[in-house]
Amino acid sequence: MNDRVTPAMHATPDGEAEIALVIRLPWEDVARLGQEAGRLASQMQRPVTLDEAVSHRLRSRPAAAAHAKPAEQVAAAAQVSALPRLGTA
Numbered sequence: 001m002n003d004r005v006t007p008a009m010h011a012t013p014d015g016e017a018e019i020a021l022v023i024r025l026p027w028e029d030v031a032r033l034g035q036e037a038g039r040l041a042s043q044m045q046r047p048v049t050l051d052e053a054v055s056h057r058l059r060s061r062p063a064a065a066a067h068a069k070p071a072e073q074v075a076a077a078a079q080v081s082a083l084p085r086l087g088t089a
Helices: 027-044 050-060 071-082
Strands: 009-011 017-019
Touching: 027 050
Parallel strands: none
Antiparallel strands: 009 017
């Protein structure tokens, strides 16, 4: 089934969690990650791995769930539902 024996997730000393996973990427995406690692390395003035570049990218971008409504739509819906209903009685 799987010849890897590393645990799927473990805690790190800094209070975070680390998850190991394997993904398949086209070479173009790997090249983009390399460029991202290069930019990050020049900012941090030290070598950066692709893993670190991916982690930084995931942390620095706001996570937008594709299925979630934007906050403005949720607020507007709440305001509309609070209005008195007009009906025929």
